[in-house]
Amino acid sequence: MRVLRTPQDRFAGLPGLAYxxxxxxxxxxxxSYVETGxxxxxxxxxxxGEPSWSxxxxxxxxxxxxxxxxxxxxxxxxxxxxxxxxxxxxHSYARHVEWVRAFAFDQLNLRxxxxxxxxxxxxxxLRLVAEHPDxxxxxxxxxxxxxxxxxxxxxxxxxxxxxxxxxxELSISRLVQSGCQKKLTKGVLAAYxxxxxxxxxxxxxxxxxxxxxxxxSDPAAAANRAAWKRLATWDxxxxxxxxxxxxxxxxxxxxxxxxxxxxxxxEHPVIAGAGHFLQEDEGERLGQVIAGxxxxxxxxx
Numbered sequence: 001m002r003v004l005r006t007p008q009d010r011f012a013g014l015p016g017l018a019y020x021x022x023x024x025x026x027x028x029x030x031x032s033y034v035e036t037g038x039x040x041x042x043x044x045x046x047x048x049g050e051p052s053w054s055x056x057x058x059x060x061x062x063x064x065x066x067x068x069x070x071x072x073x074x075x076x077x078x079x080x081x082x083x084x085x086x087x088x089x090x091h092s093y094a095r096h097v098e099w100v101r102a103f104a105f106d107q108l109n110l111r112x113x114x115x116x117x118x119x120x121x122x123x124x125x126l127r128l129v130a131e132h133p134d135x136x137x138x139x140x141x142x143x144x145x146x147x148x149x150x151x152x153x154x155x156x157x158x159x160x161x162x163x164x165x166x167x168x169e170l171s172i173s174r175l176v177q178s179g180c181q182k183k184l185t186k187g188v189l190a191a192y193x194x195x196x197x198x199x200x201x202x203x204x205x206x207x208x209x210x211x212x213x214x215x216x217s218d219p220a221a222a223a224n225r226a227a228w229k230r231l232a233t234w235d236x237x238x239x240x241x242x243x244x245x246x247x248x249x250x251x252x253x254x255x256x257x258x259x260x261x262x263x264x265x266x267e268h269p270v271i272a273g274a275g276h277f278l279q280e281d282e283g284e285r286l287g288q289v290i291a292g293x294x295x296x297x298x299x300x301x
Contacts, residue, residue: 037065049119053080063287078204
């Protein structure tokens with residue numbers, strides 16, 4: 001496996017980068033992460049998706065830290081400051097689940113954990129919740145899902161997958177902007193392009209749409225069906241915090257609410273005026289929602 005690492009000077013001078021990167025070894029690859037808040041605070045694992053990185057959570061993290069929680073935001077392998085396997089075939093759903101598992105459990109040994117998963121952050125994180133329920137105390141699902149290939153994906157997502165597959169040049173910042181309601185500044189757009197100096201670094205973003213199960217025979221379909229069966233018995237607090245302007249994942253909100261026992265009886269907020277990347281559009285508001293949820297549902301003992 002040929003592995004690339006983005007030069008650190010690509011990240012110099014970007015707006016809102018308030019935390020120095022840390023690194024953990026996951027299967028011989030370096031996964032970058034940032035964290036803030038008290039070291040002994042309850043851990044909150046903030047997982048981003050395609051094609052962003054931990055920069056996405058820069059306005060969420062200080063809200064959680066201010067409420068006394070330990071906010072931890074890794075960069076998925078192939079994204080952000082993390083190592084980037086150069087071949088599209090180096091990426092698989094199973095590998096990404098394992099890389100995050102190794103990071104959270106083998107390296108950081110997180111317990112009493114709250115997952116916040118958006119986009120692929122939920123596809124990966126919900127698998128970990130289902131497969132390692134003893135590690136998790138709560139879940140916040142934000143504009144995400146857990147597809148099994150048994151239902152048709154939205155047309156807007158199929159068009160997105162085709163663009164990522166066929167575009168001669170892939171603009172990461174343009175993809176992020178298309179999923180936001182507000183106009184991003186030049187500095188913020190530059191931050192989303194920063195991890196990818198040229199096409200050779202883009203295997204992760206190129207690969208991820210093709211890894212979403214879209215047929216019942218997809219390599220990840222069986223594991224995701226098994227995860228749904230386990231999640232259907234999950235009775236710990238499960239918050240569905242979706243935005244109101246995301247055509248990609250919006251249909252998943254009622255399914256999560258009705259399927260997962262831990263979601264019953266909770267008041268599930270709708271983040272108004274936000275698109276798919278609700279952290280960009282309403283990051284501080286999302287942070288307040290998460291912090292309020294954690295305070296309202298303390299970990300027993």
